[in-house]
Amino acid sequence: MTKKYNWAILGCGRIATKFASDLKLLPNANLYAAASRDLTRAQDFANEYGFEVAYGSYQELVKDPKVDAVYIATPHSHHHEHTLLCLNHKKPVLCEKAFAMNLTEVNEMVACAKNNNTFLMEAFWTMFQPSFQKAMEIVRSGELGKLKIVRSDFAFNAPFIEDKRLYNIKLGGGSLLDIGIYPVFAALTSLGIPETIKSFAEFSSTGSEESLSMLFKYKNGEMANLTSSFSSYSPTQTEYLCENGYLVLNPRWFTPTDITICKEGGDVYTIESEHREGFGYQYEAQHVMECLDTGLIESPKMTWEISRNLMGVLDRIRIDAGIFFPDHDKQMFF
Ligand SMILES: NC(=O)c1ccc[n+]([C@@H]2O[C@H](COP(=O)([O-])OP(=O)(O)OC[C@H]3O[C@@H](n4cnc5c(N)ncnc54)[C@H](OP(=O)(O)O)[C@@H]3O)[C@@H](O)[C@H]2O)c1
Known part of the structure; x- marks a missing residue:
């Protein structure tokens, strides 16, 4: 019998609304939990899209044993932090693009997925169109x-x-x-x-x-x-x-x-x-569940190497054009 996955949304912003609405198209996806930094926002989001549980912090979400997969929909600056939070609680992660702020962060996220033997994929939805x-x-x-x-x-x-x-x-x-x-x-x-x-x-x-x-x-x-x-x-x-x-x-x-x-x-x-x-977000979500069905921690389609190569090239573009993120690039350049 096909497993039904309890999906959780981390960060109730704009893109999370579209992803949640596409999740409803998948019979093996259960809209389970929504987490926001603000409980009222999480409750409103959960009510609107039909999630069962609402949390007023991301920490509460990752401690819920019923959560099977987390979609991270926070700004790029927080993808590294929120991915590590989920993976360290053994929660499979589908994290929005850009996967992180630089290649150092991506490498740490991949290492964390391996250490925790837990699924991680960049939500690059175009790959699945x-x-x-x-x-x-x-x-x-x-x-x-x-x-x-x-x-x-x-x-x-x-x-x-x-x-x-x-x-x-x-x-x-x-x-x-x-x-x-x-x-x-x-x-x-x-x-x-x-x-x-x-x-x-x-x-x-x-x-x-x-x-x-x-x-x-x-x-x-x-x-x-x-x-x-x-x-x-x-x-x-x-x-x-x-x-x-x-x-x-x-x-x-x-x-x-x-x-x-x-x-x-x-x-x-x-x-x-x-x-x-x-x-069109249902294709990547369906793929995540197929990977989880077979116990994979890395997608064979949107591999870690693709995410690494992409971020490596974005870093090179930034260096050439003089685009820096002072809060994140310390690790990258020094
Ligand atoms: N694949 C696509 O088609 C697509 C399209 C648009 C965006 N994206 C990606 O999705 C991510 C989110 O984009 P968005 O347009 O949904 O952004 P947004 O509307 O600003 O929402 C981001 C959410 O992140 C949470 N958050 C956590 N820490 C935050 C902080 N310090 N400042 C602001 N928000 C914070 C907030 O949720 P809570 O307050 O509920 O915790 C906020 O609502 C980005 O990485 C973006 O590249 C992808």
Whole structure:
């Protein structure tokens, strides 16, 4: 008989609402507990989405023996701390992107998962989208010839609120860890780790990075041209430019979407998304439960190596563009 998992939400913010609503689509997921720093907020969240229990602290949540899996939905600046809290209480973790603030933190999280023999995965939902997987299958098949250039963007004009997480350096503010991570992921999953990185940043008045241009060059001449910004809008699409044509993951490319293919000679066609309901967070949650069903502590799809490589490249981009997080980077640079 399929096990039903008691899911818990750690941090009742914006993304937690979408994840909770998608969890409801999974028959083997039980919406069990919601924890907030504020009990009333946890209760409101639990009532709205149908969770059985509400906690006014994260510490209480991890002590509950009935919790089978925790979704961490706090700002990036707190992912390391909250992941260690859960893992040290043997709670399997699905932690939002960006997985942490730098590679040192990611390495400590992975070591903690191994020491506690407990599941840990970065909630990089794009990896599990049927449209992204289909695009990767086509690009890797060689049907369009060799992949030469990846162009990817993610930008929107984000209201300037100094103390909120998008512009607050203490909370990991800046476009890179919030949305720039997606174009970087697009390049890494198709071309791998670049040999050379050039990046240019523009900063807001809080000192947080606001716009970013990133160029990757690979050993065999491939390139990636990536953009993220909180000060403008962009199509938010990813283009894989190949020798015999190109493939476009249409806007918003990192969510469930359609694929357009253009082949040499002008043949253009669209592969429509198979996705029918929800936002698309159910795919990663389902995968976590499949891993737990078979006793895995590491996902075979969103591996620790992928998360490490991603964070390693984000660190290199930050060093090149002069983007620093003083509360976290002490370990990284000294
Ligand atoms: N996968 C995706 O599509 C997606 C989309 C958006 C965001 N995200 C990721 O999810 C994470 C949360 O983003 P969000 O947009 O949901 O943020 P948010 O609305 O600001 O919510 C974050 C929550 O974290 C908790 N928290 C704990 N310590 C905090 C602190 N010192 N300051 C502020 N909040 C704190 C708060 O919950 P309580 O007060 O209830 O404890 C807060 O509501 C980020 O890492 C982001 O990158 C992913």
